Amino acid sequence: MADTSARPATADEGAGPSIRTLLILSLPALAIGIVSAVVLWLLDLVSEWLQDGLWDALPHAFGTGTDNPWWILTVLTVTGFAVGLVVWLMPGHGGPDSATTGLDSPPPPARTLPSIAVVVILGLAGGVSLGPENPIIAINSALAVVAMARFASKVPPRLVMLLASSGTIGALFGTPVAAALVLTGTVAAVKGGGSLWDKLFLPVAAAAAGSVTMHLLGGQSIAFHLPPLGAPQPLDFLTGTAVAMFSAGVGIAAAFVFPYLHSGFHALRHPLIFTTFGGLVLGLLGIVGGPLTLFKGLEQTGELLAHPERYSAGALALFAGVKIVALLVAASAGFRGGRVFPAVFIGVAIGLFAHAVIPGMPLGLAVACGGLGIVMVETRDGWIALFLGVALTGDLTVLPILCVITLPTWLLITKAPPFEIAAKRPLLARA
Numbered sequence: 001m002a003d004t005s006a007r008p009a010t011a012d013e014g015a016g017p018s019i020r021t022l023l024i025l026s027l028p029a030l031a032i033g034i035v036s037a038v039v040l041w042l043l044d045l046v047s048e049w050l051q052d053g054l055w056d057a058l059p060h061a062f063g064t065g066t067d068n069p070w071w072i073l074t075v076l077t078v079t080g081f082a083v084g085l086v087v088w089l090m091p092g093h094g095g096p097d098s099a100t101t102g103l104d105s106p107p108p109p110a111r112t113l114p115s116i117a118v119v120v121i122l123g124l125a126g127g128v129s130l131g132p133e134n135p136i137i138a139i140n141s142a143l144a145v146v147a148m149a150r151f152a153s154k155v156p157p158r159l160v161m162l163l164a165s166s167g168t169i170g171a172l173f174g175t176p177v178a179a180a181l182v183l184t185g186t187v188a189a190v191k192g193g194g195s196l197w198d199k200l201f202l203p204v205a206a207a208a209a210g211s212v213t214m215h216l217l218g219g220q221s222i223a224f225h226l227p228p229l230g231a232p233q234p235l236d237f238l239t240g241t242a243v244a245m246f247s248a249g250v251g252i253a254a255a256f257v258f259p260y261l262h263s264g265f266h267a268l269r270h271p272l273i274f275t276t277f278g279g280l281v282l283g284l285l286g287i288v289g290g291p292l293t294l295f296k297g298l299e300q301t302g303e304l305l306a307h308p309e310r311y312s313a314g315a316l317a318l319f320a321g322v323k324i325v326a327l328l329v330a331a332s333a334g335f336r337g338g339r340v341f342p343a344v345f346i347g348v349a350i351g352l353f354a355h356a357v358i359p360g361m362p363l364g365l366a367v368a369c370g371g372l373g374i375v376m377v378e379t380r381d382g383w384i385a386l387f388l389g390v391a392l393t394g395d396l397t398v399l400p401i402l403c404v405i406t407l408p409t410w411l412l413i414t415k416a417p418p419f420e421i422a423a424k425r426p427l428l429a430r431a
Contacts, residue, residue: 022201022202025155025159025202026201026202026205028148028152028155028160028163029163029167029202029203029205029206029209030205030206030209031209032140032144032148032160032163032164032167032206032209033163033166033167033170033171033205033206033207033208033209033210033213034167034209034210034213035140035143035144035147035167036140036144036164036167036168036170036171036206036210037167037168037170037171037209037210037211037212037213037214037217037219038213038217039136039139039140039143040132040136040140040168040171040172040210040214040219041171041213041214041217041219043117043120043121043124043132043136043139044124044132044219044220046121047120047121047124047125047132048125050121050122050125051124051125051126051127051295053125054075054125054126054127055075055127059071066291067290067291069287072127072283072286072287072291072294073280073283073284073286073287074283075126075127075283076126076127076128076279076280076282076283076286076294077276077279077280077283078126078279079122079123079125079126079127079128079279080126080275080276080277080278080279080280080282080333080335081272081275081276081279082122082126083119083122083123083275083279083334083335083336084270084271084272084273084274084275084276084334085272086115086118086119086122087115087119087271087272087275087334088270088271088272090114090115090118091111091112091114091115092108092109092111092112092113092114092115092116093112093115093271094112094115094116094118094119094334094336095108095112095113095115095116095119095135095138095336096108096112096138097334097336097421098130098134098135098331098335098336098337098338099258099262099331099332099420099421100420100421100422101134101138101420102134102379102420103133103134103137103165103169103182103338103340103379104165104182105134105137105138106141106161107138107141107142107145107161107164108138108142109142110142110143110146112142113139113142113143116135116138116139116336117135117139119135119335119336120132120135120136120336120337123330123335123336123337124295124296124337126279127282127286127294127295128279128282128295128330128335128337129282129293129294129295129296129297129323129326129327129329129330129342130296130327130330130331130335130336130337130338130339130341130342131296131297131298131337131338131339131340131341131342132172132296132337132338133168133169133172133337133338133340133341134336134337134338134339135336135337135338136168136172137164137165137168137169140164140165140167140168141160141161141164141165141168143164144160144161144163144164145157145160145161145164148160159202162202162203163202163203163206164206165179165203166179166202166203166204166206166207166210167179167206167207167209167210168210169182169207169210170206170207170208170209170210170211170214171210171211171213171214171219172214173211173222173387173391174211174214174215174219174220174222174223175207175211175391176204176207176208176210176211177387179203179204179206179207179210181381181383181384181386181387182379182381182383182384220298220299222298222301222344222388222391222392223391223394224301224302224305224391224392224393224394225393225394225395226305226363226364226367226392226393226394226395227362227363227364227395228364228395228397229362229364229365229393229395229397229398229401230397231397232365232397232400232401235360236361236362236365236401237401237404237405239354239358239361239365239366240365240366240368240369240401240402240405241369241405241408241409242354243350243351243354243358243361243365243366243369243370243373244369244370244372244373244405244406244409245373245408245409245412246350246354246373247346247347247350247351247369247370247371247372247373247374248373248374248376248377248409248412248413249373249412250320250324250346250350250373250374251343251373251374251376251377251378251413251419252377252412252413252416252417254324254327254328254377254419255377255416255417255418255419256416256417257328258328258331258332258417258419258421259417259421261328261329261332262331262332262421264332265277265278265329265332265333265334266332266334271334274333274334275333275334275335277333278329278330278332278333278334278335279333281329281333282326282329282330282333285322285325285326285329286326288318288322289318289319289322289323289326292304292319293319293322293323293326294326296337296341296342297323297341297342297344297345297346298341298344298345300345301341301344301345301348301392304316304319304345304348304349304352305348305367305392308352308355308363311352312356313353313356313357316349316350316352316353316356317349317353319345319349320346320349320350320353323342323345323346323349324346326342327339327342327343327346330342339378339419340375340378340379343374343375343377343378344371344375344388344392346374347367347370347371347372347373347374347375347392348367348370348371348392349370350370350373350374351366351367351368351369351370351371352366352367352370353370354366354369354370355367364393364395364398365398365401367392367393368389368390368392368393368395368398368402369389369402369405371385371388371389371392372385372386372388372389372402372405372406372409373385373409375388375389376406376409376410376413377413377416377419378419380413380418380419382406382410385406386399386402386403386406389402390402
């Protein structure tokens with residue numbers, strides 16, 4: 001008898017989903033992407049209204065300015081107290097500790113969503129050094145799973161979560177390219193026939209819908225423009241690698257400290273205590289670093305890149321140092337939010353510092369490499385680090401040299417501690 005154990009797969013066995021299936025599933029993918037962008041836009045809108053009240057209307061009413069040290073200290077301490085009240089008393093307790101989640105974490109129970117939205121809005125408006133990415137992905141994923149279970153139950157929940165994550169990432173970064181890169185590893189690991197792009201088709205559709213919707217709504221995105229690099233010189237590879245690895249080293253040091261700081265804050269046991277204390281520390285850091293080191297960091301990154309000549313090397317080093325400590329404190333003290341946007345600000349400050357101290361280093365290369373290093377540590381993903389490196393400069397000519405610089409940088413970070421805390425049972429959890 002002929003041995004058939006090693007026969008090649010037939011065309012049917014290796015085939016991916018049909019065109020009809022992809023077209024039918026594109027409808028919920030587009031709908032999820034649009035809704036994900038709208039939810040993010042609404043969350044941003046509410047937080048901006050509250051931010052204007054806290055940092056503009058109220059200080060003017062009291063005859064002071066937003067850069068007044070006492071105002072910075074007061075607002076962040078009160079923000080910590082308010083977040084602590086929500087985590088302590090509100091049903092859902094603010095959802096999972098963001099220190100234990102990433103961009104691809106499973107969605108929380110639907111009952112936790114109102115409290116997650118409240119603590120994220122408070123943190124964004126109050127100047128906490130965290131972005132909205134982790135919580136908004138959790139909110140949109142949970143909403144999509146509930147909605148699809150009711151109106152399109154045949155769509156697998158796992159696919160729904162992937163589409164919601166894709167749509168939200170597309171809206172957050174203003175382009176479907178980010179979602180395609182972030183999720184490449186995820187979908188490649190999914191078993192089944194068909195090519196990689198068969199699996200990416202629906203997530204990219206959701207991401208495209210999310211990014212286009214966010215643009216139409218006037219939302220922010222990572223899109224900056226610096227002088228083009230042009231043809232790279234041999235020295236650029238050396239200086240670029242040095243900056244990227246230094247930035248990655250800063251991220252690795254922060255990742256090493258993270259669990260100890262997280263344990264230290266949570267040793268205070270009660271969320272009202274450790275979030276209020278965290279807000280107080282953030283206020284003190286805000287006084288040291290100034291208003292530019294507050295908030296999630298996207299708008300402040302734009303300010304740095306718009307006028308890099310305004311800041312000395314010492315000021316840029318101070319901005320990066322204060323922001324990395326503020327990120328660690330915010331993530332450790334029970335605030336809810338993502339770490340990517342603050343990491344981008346830190347990387348840009350490091351890049352601008354390198355441009356100031358390394359004679360002749362191109363501005364775009366320095367910024368791209370500074371962002372690439374620390375973002376690679378935070379996300380453990382070379383694709384998103386490359387994407388952000390290019391997005392920060394608006395210059396495709398940096399891509400070839402970044403691809404080379406990514407390799408030694410990845411070797412540096414691949415065995416480093418993760419920038420995430422292993423999840424534990426939350427304090428004061430209720431049934």
